[in-house]
Amino acid sequence: MLDATPKEITDRKSGGMINPAKTCQPIGAMYAALGIHSCLPHSHGSQGCCSYHRMHLTRHFRDPIMATTSSFTEGASVFGGGANLKTAIKNVFNVYNPEVMAVHTTCLSETIGDDLPTIIKSADVPEGKLVIHANTPSYAGSHVTGFSNMTKGMVQYLSEATEETKKQQANIIPGFVNPGDMREIKRITEAMDIEYIMFPDTSGVVDSPMTGKHEMFPKGGTTISQLKDTGNSKATYALGSYASADAAYHLERKCKIEPIVLKTPIGIKATDEYVMALSNKFSKEIPKSLEEERGQLVDIMTDTHFHFHGKRVAVFGDPDIVIALTEYLLSLGMTPVHVLTGTPGKKFEEEVKEILAAAGIEGSNVKAAGDLFTLQQWIKNQPVDLLIGNTYGKYIARAEDVPFFRVGFPILDRSVHSYMPIVGYKGAMRLLEMISNALLERQDRDAAEEDFELVM
């Protein structure tokens, strides 16, 4: 498959990408916007982008993804897209009638310099309806940045501090994770008996149940009144600094709410940290049910640790996921040899190196703003026992003959993943099952006749 990739690593100065490990901002903004109840994401640019973003999200979630476009043509690129957006706003409320329209820019509307706040102000927005926006130039950051920008846009437009004293209520920003993960984070928070507002919340939207009808706006999503009320909460838990921190800091500036930035709760340590942070702030005991789950997880980890110990792993994907996953792999005794994200940001490299150093691991390759060509070259030079990442990893897995399991975004060739959490103690158990299955299945496949075992 990718057999043409040379082993010898040469200096690539252009900054071009071969087999990217990221994609562009608007798709992240579109995904975040789907996490508002009765919201229609709108792509301000030409049709192609919108169609790609919907297609990619559709393939990952296997649910209909609704979004409209300003349908730029040559005229718009010369005279600006103001007229298109105004027409679009009129049509969208007339035809689809959402509560909110969440507009994001594309590289084209950014390049021609459309001023969205001004256009939106002068547009005909029906009484009681809302239009919010985020700038998401695709030539900066990645899809994760787009998610972060749209989430921050929700705070900018909607959060209001209306109460004198803050409520005993947590804001939770789950980050760019699957609806199954969001459900799990909510379940843990509920088990702690804490009131909360999660935003954005795509559960019930992109994993909505089958009813025999197509709901343009399914039941799920954070409501507008909840989004407003985020200004009255006691603290904001931003899970994953890349996707969530900006919105939390903005809430601090706007409504004086304490931001608590944590890792995405993947693995035992990061989940502990989340649970402890909730417990401390809200003076709540950790319930028996969560203690039991944690106990089960530790039990499984001890039962199986010898399968993992010393195994060499390569991990790639979105920064928040990869950082937390690296920490979890280390807790299983595995050695992350190559750790890569496509999203730019030096912080990633520092953070991963710190985590590796704390575990006594030296000499691993760690890179932000990298591509899968680089990752494949690393693997050619220093082979691994396991590869973890999104669907695109399958090419490398085949070319280099490495067992592989899929985590992250996008996953285009497997199903059900978006319903199943990888966060929390339950998610950690599931990860453990996937990792051991990948390794043990390979061992079975490669075993000589005389080494083939019933019990492993």
Added chain:
Amino acid sequence: MKVVVKLDSTKSKKKSFIAERSESISMKGHQKSQVKCDTDSVAGSMSQRACVFCGARVVLNPITDAIHLVHGPIGCASYTWDIRGSLSSGSELYRNSFSTDMKEKDVIFGGEKKLEQAIDELVDEYHPKLMFVYSTCIVGVIGDDLDAVCKKKSLQYGIEIIPVQSSGFIGNKAAGYRAACDAILKIIKPEETTSQAIIERKSNCKRVINYLGDFNLAAEAWIIQGYLKEIGIDINVTFTGDANYEALKKATDAELNIIQCAGSMTYLAKKMEELYGIPYMHISFLGIEDTKESLRRIAHFFQNIELEEKTEKLIAREESQIAKTLHWYKQQLQGKKAAIYVGGGFKAISLIKQFNEIGIEVVMVGTQTGRKEEYDTIADLATAGTVILDDANPSELEQFMTEKAADLLVGGVKERPLAYKLGVAFIDHNHDRKHPLSGFIGAVNFATEVHSTVCSPVWKYV
């Protein structure tokens, strides 16, 4: 007799439409009127259409040993990475995704330097003979001189580096097909250009044709190649399924061009006729009737009895092999209703015929980029009451599928979950399909796929 009336939008029960779209929807009935097509989508509609770049990329990407470098920000390249599902018998280079990953400073100061560097690096890593450089939306706006960069690098390395002018906003997918065809024309230009030389070379070949508009999804081009070989006709080059640089270079040797995907390749065929005197014909290997007719027409072109006899033998054998199976499917599926929403008009036409072959009535037909003549044919083929629509959005699809009680939708990626949510069966007739739909074997696969979804027990639980 067969005429179309405009659908009275006040009659639509559930939803209001975008007013500007009323002319793009019609229902077959008593009064003559034409569906409005080939226009730009309305702002704020949920168009399923793609862009110029997408059109160019899907046509060119199957050229297997080329570097396909996308000059633009990252998204355009990552969404189209290995998007097409075409198979290769040789190089796998086309399966990579190359992008200049333009950043803010490239947008401000221009991206030409970065593009040059990227080309340098790729030539160094892969030593290709052929490279395509695609322009995306912002490249068009900031005005990078793609032609100049490609020309300079082409001379420097002595390989072909071909600019593809495919900025997304300059039109729709169809404009991208044209950009792709222009790129192909640059490659196939023979070194000897005198018409005498071409005629001489062609007269040395015997029964050699080009196959245009097959992208070798699920090995379809190879199936057709097998049929033609058996009859005594060789395929010279397939455009662009499993094509490579060497093959493309002999494209002008052919005596005839046959075209499967009319939307993407008619322009190229016309050009090749004009420049190199190669005649062309539209064929279709989708469905039994079309397959038979196409084989006969190709054979007939060569005016050779033996050839025509062989063709009849092949048809008789292949048909008898699948007759029993198809008959069984037809019995199972009789009376079911299908809705069609696909990219091109040509495909929609062949689908209507295919459904008829297995006893299914078509109650809705829509396309993203259908042309006027194609809509005329669709209206001719459709039964009374069939809804015909151009550039539809999901709400319209939903409404008509529900109103017309369709049991099955055929469409692309974005339509699949929509159909399922409505409790309607679905088949993919686009890039995501995994089995061949061409030829006799394809007709069986088609029926099998329809049957497996329409008759699945899951619908009992909806």
